[in-house]
Amino acid sequence: MRKKLVFKLTFYFTIVLLILSIGIGIVFTILFRNHTVDLYKRNLVNSAVGVSETLSEFTFRMQYSRFPLFDFPNRNNFYFSNDAQVYISFLNSITMANVWIIDRDYNFITTGTSYYDGSRVYTFSELPHNAEKVIQKVFEGETTFSEVFGNFFETPTLTVGVPIVSQNGEVIGVVLLHSPIDYMQKAIEQGIKTLVISILLALVLSVILSFSFAWAFTKPMDKIRNVTLELAKGNYEVKTDVSQDDEIGDVAKAVDILSERLNEASREREKLDKMRKDFVANISHELRTPVTVIRGSVEALHDKVVTEPKQVEEYYSHLLAESIYLQRLVNDLLDLSRLQNADFSLNKEEVNLLSIVHESVRSARRLCTEKDISINFESDMDVEVINGDFDRLRQMILIILDNAIKFSSTGSTIDITYRNFILSITDHGEGIREEDLPYIFDRFYKMRDEKNKEGTGLGLAIAKQIALRHDIAVTVDSKENEYTTFSFDFSNIVSYK
Known part of the structure; x- marks a missing residue:
């Protein structure tokens, strides 16, 4: 994939550069040609103006009036003055052009390399079409350009x-400079050739650089691709190791975040699988004992193994006790399952927390009579309105009180206080071992002693779920063989602070 993308990017860059180069080349050619032509025209004008000004100066020094550019002994035999002849000869060599000088009477004084000395003389009938108009405009004082003499010179x-102006401002003649433009065409062609070679070299260099940049550009994308393939295989610990402050870097960061989330989800799934397996194992263990006892008792009664009335009564008592335990276990499992289900809604409303505590204490005192345990409740107020489910909060407090009574010593006291939105329940019994504290809210985790033989190991897990569903923070503080304190922070659900 990377090679395809590299070649595509290189191809696109090359096409764009080629189009830009062609466009720039066309614009440059037009501008260069126009500039060269303008420069050529300015040089011709400067040469023509120089000739015109020099000839004007000659006429001022000459004493003859009709043909000021030459001397003549009579009207039929005239010739150039020595100064004029030398100057005219010099013009043709330095201007690289044919210099024509025409006087006011449209006489050709000189035509390039042929002087007015009886040799070949041009007439206006031989001149190209519109040539007379060009000359007439010059006599009117204009500097004129024309290409009508091309056919005449066959190139x-x-x-x-350019007009020749006398000292008093009168146009007394015309200078025509005819310059072949093949020199200019060669200069333009040379310039275009240089431009084409430069563009080709630039394109070659651009293709090489484009390929290098495209290769570097796609390198992090290869890393991202490899990481996504590893993620698809289930390896969630891979990273792109791409650190760029651009869009590709953002994609790499997103893939890394996805990898972290998938890794967390994988670990959570493994944890849930382990919890599920532990739950099945625990529930199987918890159910096996009462079911075994019930089956054994029923078989003994059915097979008449037990016939004495006293023994039969004891077997019936065992059956009833195990049945009650199974019922409690099933109810607790149902409660825990409902509370852990996000779709299960609690019946929340504004209730008086202290009324719930008083109701729970009244119910718990019935359990205290056998062990002569007293419950003290202190609060700095009579009413604390919260938003919660009355029955579930009462169930949560009763679970803690039931455990406190179960593990308290005979004749001890259970202290309940409510201050600053915190409800604390403290018993002075066996306490909880420090190594057991992190696990007391786990399902089926219970102390294996005689006092807890009837427990299902689900009570504290249910209490914790009720607290979580009410956004109540729960903390536990305990010291073995001294005390245990459960604290509930109701500050998040108090209606009026």
Whole structure:
């Protein structure tokens, strides 16, 4: 996948660069051509203006009026002055152009390399179409450009016409500079050739850099891909090890978070599986004993193994006791299952917490008579309104009181206090071993002694679930053979503080 993506990115980068290069090349070619033509025209104009100004100066120094650019002894035999001849000869070599000079009477004084010395003389009929208009505009004082002389010279030619102005401002002649534009075309072609070579080299370099960048760009994506494949295989401990402050880095972080969540979920699933197995094992163990006793008793009675009335009565008592234990165990399991189910709703309403405590104490005192245990309740108020389920909160307090009575010494006292939203229940009995404290709220966890032989091991688990469903914080403090205190913090559900 990485190779495909690298080649795709490189291809897309190359296409974009190629399009940009072509666009830039076209724009540059147009601008370069226009600039070259403008520069060529300016040079021609500067040369033509220089010729015009020099010839104007010549006419000021000459004493003849009709043809100020030359001397003539008579009207039929005239010739250039020595200064003019030297200058005109010099013009053709330095301008690389054909210099035509035309006077006010449209006489060709010179035409490039041919002087007016009886040799070849051009006439206006030989000139190309619109040439006279060009010359006429120059006589009107304009600097004119034209390409109409191209066919005349049988090569593309650019012509610039500049007027020759006398000292009093009169146009007395015209300078026409005819320059072949093949030099300019060669310069433009050379510039374009250089541009094309530069673009090609830049494209090659860009392709190499694009490939390198694309390879580096897709490297973290390979890591992310490999991690997702490992996650699909069930390995939730892998990490991408990608640290980037961009979108790919965000994806890598999201994958790492997913890996952590899946790892946590896997551990939680393993924990739940273990809890389920432990629950099945515990419930099987808890059910096996009473079922075995009941079956043995029933078989003994059925097979007439026991016939004496006293023994029969004892067997019936065992059957009743084990049946009551089974009923309590089933009820506790149902209660715990309901409380752990998020869909099971409690009947919450505004109730007086202290009334619940008083009701629980009255019920618990009936259990205290056999061991001569007294219960003291102190509170700094008579009413504390909370939002809760009356019956479930009463059940929670009774579970704690039942355990407190069960493990208290004969003639001892159970102290209950309520201050600052905290209800504390303290018994002065055996206490809880420090190593047992973390597990007392686990299902089926109970002390294996004679005092707890009738317990199901689900009471404290039920109390903890009731507290959790009411957002009540529960803490336990105990010292072995001295005391045990259960504290319930009701501050989160008190209606009026």
